[in-house]
Amino acid sequence: MSPTLLNEFRFGLRRDKLDWVKAYDSPGKVGEEARKFLGQHPSGIPFIIRPTLFSANVMSAEDGGTVGEMNPLWQYGDNLSWTRGKHAFKGGVEVRFGATNTFSSQQNIPRVDLGPSSFVGNGINNFGRQFWAGIPVSVFNTQTLPGISGPDANRASDLLIDLSGSVGAINEQFNIRDPKTIVFEDYRTLYKNWSNIHQNEFSTFLKDDWKIRPNLTLNLGIRYEWYGVPYDSNGLMAAPKGGGGGLFGLSGNSFADWFRPGIRGPLMSAEFIGKGSPNPDKLLYKNDWNNFGPAVGFSWSLPWFGKDKTVLRGGYGLYYASIFAGGGGLGFTSAITQFPGVTQTATHPTTKAAELDIRNIVLPIPERLPSGQIPVVPVTTPNVSQPTYAWDPNLVNPYMQNFNVELQRELMSNLTLEIRYVGTKGTKLYSTIDLNSPNTIENGIFDAFRVTAAGQDAPLFDSMLRGFNLGLGTINGTTVTGSASLRSNALTRSFLANGNPAGLATYLARTAPVGGYPGDYIRTNGYPENFVLTNPQLGQALFFTNPNNSTYQSLNVALTKRLSHGFTNQSTYTWSRTIATSIINPRERGNKTLSSLHRTHDFRSNGTFELPVGPGRLLLPKAGPVLSRLVERWQLGAIFNWTSGTPLTITAGSNPYGIATNFPDVVTALPKNFGQVTKTNLPPGVISYFPALQPVTDPGRSGITTVQSLQNFNSNFALADAQGRPILVNPAPGTIGNLGEAWFEGPARTSLDLNLVKRAKIDETRELEIRLDAINVLNHPNFANPTASINSTQFGRIALPNTWNRQFVFNARLNF
Structure with missing residues (x-):
């Protein structure tokens, strides 16, 4: 535009595409042949047979179906630079339109399972109909066929089932196409389930590089960033009704209702939100509009100790991060595209004797959900197959503050020393909190647990389990108590013997008694559905919010030798400390602990040395033409790295809060x-x-009752020194051990790689390069962290390294 004014416009498109196509969906002859192996139903719905003998085969090795994605990212930017006097101004804007467009067929093609149904025994299915359980085969065994092994007898039974075509159950998936009508469609009208997630971003900046004096420059700037809330262009983004707080379900709608047994809200239900949905004004979370980030820096060439020999630099900047962007496309996972009830994967156990015959199967299966609304997940059949996510309505973009100060000194014309401090502070980092961490404190389960483990009877368990039979007889609170039944039951006694109240509470809330449903142990005698779990409709109920912070501090020393006399080298040493947030008790704020990324010491060095051989060099300077070509331009290179170990946490027992x-x-x-x-x-x-640490019997074993031999099921250890004196023991049930996280560092890692390069000039435009790389030339083993549980018989043991053995790689390349 002018010598002092420059405008720059940028445009870009990045598009990644991935298709994982099943054989029967492939084009051409491959797909034509594969489709011949699909079952064909008169309704027009094909199906895949899953036999018992070869359950993993070319047609049904997994149930993901055909999947694919395309991730376009459009970028438009414009920058304007203006130089005036001592100032160099620059400003610009950029907009980005990202998307993740995915599809999958999953089980839209029904799966027909041969053999006995997963529904055990004849009974009533969830829709109130009598069902048949398929035909088990028991004629082949070691008694009826003497000499046959047990596994071969099972294979013979499986083969007979498959040859007979006896059906156990049918699995079929139904999907929603239109968020406004909500009809669960089958293969014939909606084969592929589509999701098209978009996120738009905008940023602008203004900065000034001000050369105050010839030896002093000041950098000033400010940046604004906006990251839009994601939406599904098909209108199929689902979330709890009432916003993120709806994830609390029956318990209420906020953290004030967490760990408070009692019904204060309705069952969690879902609705479609965002652009293209019936609720276009509802978003996953609020837009975050105030993301202003200042930046300041300076560079000062100190006037002492020689002109421009010593430079002091420093800076501060505040930067925001997107919540979802990153990785392939937007980096979205099923967290944002799946919600219970939006997709239905149903199972149809055979309901008539005739349906045992594969020729008489019913498609589509009658368990299809009715149209008109997203179904509510019942507490009797909770959605435990995958986590369910909701977003804090006040979720904000995390931000990082960066501080740095550097002193650079030129020691020689080709040797520079740099000493710098770098610090980073991460604030409001996003993570998830599992609202379904089991409650053992406020509901009295821990107190009852402690009484039961001591050999006494807890009234809470008598009341809760009255009428159930856990193996000792029907619990009545007198002749058969709840505590005694729990101590004797093979599935619950290990929780009591090993100090795991959260495990026992989860068992009571999740396990179905014989002939019943999950949660019956809680609800049958009048205890509220959320007595243990905040939202009993779900497995993991993950609330996406900003609970975490982090800090990074480091001292870095670098020595750089620029190329001279054929030698160059750069060596750096870094001491650092990286602190992150760790949540041990969800009722309290997170603890500070060493991050998994932490490394106390890190030394790295790399360099090259051209051997002083050949014309004009120290050795053979007057060699003939042929010999000169052979001995000249040999270069030796090396890369050396040494890093202290990763943080190592010694573990023991179970967390009383279950998280x-x-x-x-x-x-x-x-x-x-x-x-x-x-x-x-x-x-x-x-x-x-x-x-130096040896496993011994944990002292806490003596506190476990011998009533009903409960003490015999304690499998905990302590660690003692060579004299048998305990050093590390399991904490008392319901408490957190005092050792803390990341007390130790694991084994350090060392590597040395060498390379030898020979370059030979062929003519003015061509050059032959031959290279030999020796990776881990010392063949030095690098060990992973050891087994860290004091209750493991393998404590302290390290698996033998089986990677990064010494390798030699030879390359030849023609440069032109």
Whole structure:
């Protein structure tokens, strides 16, 4: 535009495409041949037979069906630069339109399972109809066929079932095409289930590079970023009614209702929201409009110790991050595209004797949901197959603050030393909180657990389990108590013996008694549906919000040798500390702990050295033409890395809150540098990281009752020194151990790679390059972290490394 004014316009398109096509959906002869193996029903719906003998075959190896995605990202930007005096101004805008367009057929082609149905025994299915369970085969066994092995007898039974075509059950999926009519369509009208998620972004910035003096420059700027709320252009984005708080279901609609047994709300139900839906003004969460990020920096060439020999730099910046963008396309997962009730995958157990014959199957199956509304998931058949997500309506974009100060000194004309501090603070980082962490405190289950483990009878379990039979007889609170039944039951006694109240609570809330439904142990005697789980309609109820923060601090020293005399090298050392948020008790704020990304020490060095051989060099400077071509331009390169180990958390027992692991109690001094890779002799060849620690019986075992032999089912260990003195023990039930997270660091990692390169000039435009790479030339083993549970018989053991052995790679290349 002018010598001082420049305008730059940018346009870009990135589009990734992936199709995973099943054989029967393939074009041409492949698909034509594969479709011959599909069953054909008079309704026009094909089906896939899943036999019992070869359950994983070319037609039904998995149930994902044909899937595919296309991820376009359109970018438009314009920048304007203007230089005036000591100022260099620059400003610009950019808009981005991203999308993730996916489809899948899943089980839209029904699966017909041969053999006995997964519904055990004859009975009543969820729709109130009598069903048949398929025909089990028991004529083949080691008694009827002497000499046959058990597995071969099973295979013979499976073969007979498959040859007879005896049907156990039919699985079929139904999908919604139109969010305004809500009709569950089958294969004939909607074969592929589509999702087209969009997210739009906008950013603008203005900055000024102000050269105050020849040796001092100040950088000032501000940036604004907006990340739009995602939407499905088909209008099929579902969320709980009432917004994110609807995920609390029966318990209410906010964290004030968390861990409070009692019905304060309706069952969770879903609705379609966003553009193209019946509720276009409802969003997953509110737009975040105030994302302003200032930035400031300076560069000062110090006037002392030589002109332009020493430079001091520093800066601060605040930057926002998108909640979903990143990775392929927008990085979306099923979290945002799936919600219970939007897609129906139904099972039809055979309801008539005639239906046992594969020739008489009914398609579409009669379990199709009625039209007109998204169904409510019942508490008796909760959706536990996949997590259910909802978004905090006040969700905001996370932001990072970056601080840095650097001192650079030119030691020689080709040697530079840099010392810098880098710090980063992450605020309002997004993560999920599982609202269905089991409640054991407010409802009294933990107190009842402790009484039961001590050999006494808890009135709560008598009241809750009255009328059930867990193996000792019908619980009546007198001759047969709830506590005694739990201590004797094979499925519950291990929870009591090993101090796992959250596991017992989850069992009571999730397990169906014989002939009943999940949750019957809770609801039958009048306890509220949410006595243990906040939303008993769901498995994991993941609430997407901004609970986390992080900090990163580092000191970095770098020495750079620029190329001279055929030698160049760069070496850096970094000391750092990375802190993240860890939630141990959901009732409390997150704890600060070392991040999994933390590395205390990191040293890296790389360089090249051209051998001083050939014309004009130290060795053979006057060699003849042929010899010169052979000996000249040989270059040796090396890359050396050493990094201290990753954080290592020692675990013990079960977390009483059911959301994370627990930690042991430390009863004597335990130095942080206690771990060391050691080859032991017991047993021979085993690599151990804590050879000085030996497993012994956990002292807490003595606190477990011997009534009904409960103590015998305790499998916990403690760790002791060579004299047998306990060092790490399991915490008391209902408590968190005092060792904490990431107390140790795992084994360090070392690598040295070498390369040798020979370049030979062929003519003015062509050059032959021959290269040999020696990867991990020292063949140094790098070990992973050891088994870290003190209750494991493998504690401290490290799996033998089987990757990154020494490798040699030879390459030849023609450069022209």
